[in-house]
Amino acid sequence: MEKGAVLEMRGICKYFPGVRALEGVDFTLREGEIHALMGENGAGKSTLIKVLTGVYPKDGGTINLAGHDHPVNIRSPQEAQNSGIATVYQEITLCPNLTVAENMYIGRTKGNLTNWKKINADAARLLDELGIPAMAQQQLGSCSIAVQQMVAIARAVDMDCKVLILDEPTSSLDEQEVEKLFRLMRDLKQKGVGIIFVTHFLEQVYEVCDRITVLRDGMLVGEYIIEDLPRVQLVSKMLGKDFDDMADIKSESDTDNIDYNGTPVYEAKDLTGTTGIKPFDFEIHKGEVNGFTGLLGSGRSECVRAIFGADKTAGGTVKINGKNVKINKPLDAMKNGISYLPEDRKLDGIVGDLSVRDNIILALQVMKGFFRPFTKAQAEAFADEYIKLLSIKTASSDTPVKSLSGGNQQKVILARWLLANPVYLILDEPTRGIDIGTKVEIQKLVLKLAAEGKSVTFISSEIDEMIRTCSRLIVMRDGKVVGELKGDDLNQNKIMATIAGGESK
Amino acid sequence: MTESQKQLQPKKSAKGFFGKLIQNQLFIPIAALLILVIFNLIADPSFFKISLDESSEGFLVLSGYLITIIDNASELAILAIGMTLVTAASGGQDISVGSTIAIAGSVVLRVLCGTDSRPDQMKAPIIVAFIVCVLVSALFGAFNGMLVAYFKIQPMVATLILFTAGRSIAAWINNNELPIISDPSFGYYGNFIPGIPLPTPVFIAAVCMIVIALVLKFTNLRLYAQSVGINPSSSRLNGINPQVIKFLTFVILGICVAVAGFIKVSRLSTINYSVVAKDIEMDVILAVALGGNALSGGKFNMTASILGAYVIQFLTTTLFKFKVNSAAISAYKAVVVIILVVLSAPIVRNKLIELKNKISRSKANTQVGKEGV
Amino acid sequence: MFTVNTDTRSKKLKNRVALTDTNLLLFITIAVFVVMYLCAIIFLGKGFTKPQAFFNILNENASLIILSCGMSLVMICGGIDISVGQVTALVCMACAVHLDFQGGNIYTSMLIALGIGLAFGLVQGFLVAYLEIQPFIVTLAGLFFAKGMTTIINASQFNVENEQFKALKATEVTVPLMGSYNKAGDFIPAYVEVGVLVAVFVVIALFCTLRWTKLGRNFYAVGGNNQSANMLGINVKFTKFMAHLICGLCAGIGGYVYFMHVGSGSPSHASGAEMNAIASSIIGGTMLTGGVGNIAGTFFGVLSLSTIKNIVASLGLDEAWWTNITVAAMLCIFLLVQSVILARKNSKKK
Structure with missing residues (x-):
């Protein structure tokens, strides 16, 4: 092991069915440093952390911990805790039905009895020290998400740990709370604790971190000292384009024939979501491809979900082809010719056990109505047509969709929405986690659809994809629309600068 | 080798005729049936004897263990239809079917007898009694469905309410009297129609199966119920209302219960509130499970469920025959x-x-x- | 938000502290019981004022209390066990046959009862926790099996004639300082059966387990969110296994207490007891989604359930029918209350 290192991971591999989550990733954490782990969505940050803490078994590689002569094998979160690794996970992994104090001490106290007096007193002291506005005996579920997150942090901090992992702990905290957390982190750093810090807020990385490791697509991009890596370069490393090489790729689409002065296909004014985004205006014209961009958590998905009625909206007016409409639920949007390919393919997209055929016809079938099912021959014809059109690789149209590869699953959902023949198609991360060939196919398809006169909103974490396909980009940060780029502004440098905010070159 | 490749391997090796056979959902119930048949053939071939005897009413009827099986399994098969749908859409089971059968039967008797518990003739046409019984049962199904779909209570626990109260409600409907109908025409539905050698419940069950087959063919019930059971979030984004579908399956089960309850009272022309259809819910759930349907919801095979019901009745009758x-x-x-x-x-x-x-x-x-x- | 005056803040927070879900539901349960019992005393007259009336409720329901405690435990842990009623019947029958036909004594019969409970707990716990099969299906099979075995051991009801056992069954423990005067003016002390003492012991033991032991708190954590519990370093499988094991043991003990109360073996004993136990737990404030509940609540749940049965009986309504309907109505109300609480909590999170 390297001198001064508290943790060394070498060649870590992790595979999920059909997905390579981590491939030969190295990571070294030194004593008394704050080490940022960066990467876009799906880059493998959380997976790496879950491998380290024993939530997932690793498929390859070694983990060395200071104080152990041999590589350690961590099989459960309990073992991780015992070896001095404390973790605050991205999702709040506490029990809402227990009290704050209990959540801080359960699973890590010695002895078989719970000494309520002691844990309540200890918890109260710790809460006080950290200025967390909660009572020790209060039920955790009655606290705000931010307080719950602080409690999780307090629990991890209180452990006598050598490695502290903070997986996006700041996403629900306000500025003062973040400030408090940073003070805490610096204190621990003084005491020699190694801290792994995962976040998507660039400012925070530059404020507290000493070193950055960047992951992309489950692979290691590199480890950098913070001073050597300016902010814009970091963004380019995360997105997979060298900043200097970025030639401006002009959009291939022919944008001349879009009538920007005509009635928009879809127009929203002051559309207010209930999922933490600020009210926004949005419009899209016939034959236009536009996109929402911004880092993960900036609210780009929440915006399109509000447009489709997937989440409840709290206000605003929506016009389709100039006519006022109400979109309260997905079916309303579908009947108005809007289609939506969701961000989370597994959770919101595919109906896993159903056949490819049923998955393809699902949306059109629902629009057609409960009492008017397609005949088997019709369904078969639709399925065959789109399997051929999108060249979906499947044994037959009867195969359960969950047994297909990620890219082909995505094509099935695309087929579903193309079959519904929408006028306005929303694609949220259609290219995530699929192979490069399919990615290109999907982008070409988007341009072809636009040429046919459909309107498309395209969201992707990969900026060059967006540049290639979109003629207008709406940039978001922290749930707010912070800019709109089109024409000559549509280049990587400008976009990254707008996303990063402030430090534009 | 990646995980996906690893996963594909056993599937490949499972191919071939035998592999396909095992993967078919009908395999388990058919195999179970075959085992039972072979067991009976070895133990006592007379099990399969069917004879044409004269009944007490003076016409020829078929009798034998096989006839008993298809006769007695009728209610089970009818209930299995509804239970399969409930299981598929809600990922849980309704344990109140036995109790609601008591209610359905009680309603039939109440309509036919009026306030008189020993009427000389029926007070209302049988068809009216049947329709009222279907409406009441559907209502109770709707009650269960409401608790499950809109209040998000686990199906098993939500139906615990009617499981507890059902038989008491049944008794209350008839003031805790046990009405008896003397008119023989009422008994036709649970026994034999004069001149027809097969028991009537067999035909009723067949009609129910045809109806559900038509429903599944001419509506999207199968697609909707399966989608909701597999992935409610995705179903919602495709415009399906998961709550309505769950609710609907419980109402359908309610109608199935009405038919089964009607047969039950017709068999005896009377009712015993605490005994009628006792523990039938367990048999029905077992039938669904035996049909290879996941009890946690999702894809279902109606044929396999119905077949499962007959297999269970086969098992029961076999055990009875051996004086268990x-x-x-x-x-x-x-x-x-x-x-x-x-x-x-x-x-x-x-x-x-x-x-x-x-x-x-x-x-x-x-x-x-x-x-x- | 940190500049808020700390006094008002802590006051606000204190209000919230009193209202953890478990405490809120426990409070409702106790209130319902007290109100119900007071109503019974006021409107239904003297029968309910005698201490013995209250102790008779305990005598009648000692076994149900024990079964419900086990059930609550499993439900807190996020599962369910519907086999307890039939296990009770099996225990009764096995012990009865052992005492009368095999010349056993009461101590060996107690061991048999515990053994049966333990066996069911072990097998069901293993299937649920380590093979991850739905608890409802596993315990449904357990119910079937216990039912069948009861009949296979002995198909008909018979009373136990073993003298030692009869003496145990007839033992009455006087409650100090409680009692009432009969018409002649003699003081008749109130008494409880041995089973009640066992039940009280079980209630206290489980209450303490849930409140103060690590295992007990782990039940709550696993029931609250088993993925989080895993991340917090709790052995989820072992915890689930223990919940079913303890529930099985409770079924064994409860079965023996039932046996002491009725003094006979019969296949129809304690039929439907599992549903009564579930109903008592729910009325006692145990959330069926897991993570919330209290053994004290369950105790009062059983008392509420039987008080309402007694009230219905003394109203002159035909008991068997009306009690079931009342119980179901109560169950329905409590379920809806829980559902609403849950919905409110979820909406708050968003």
């Missing part, structure tokens, strides 16, 4: 259930596949080793 006490039968059923669920548990399956891979790999390794030598 009716209550002791449940011990045998328990063993069947345990074997089924343990074999179908994902963990066990994965372990078995791993074991199989290990064996085939070690075989391959030894072969390589030999070649090396």
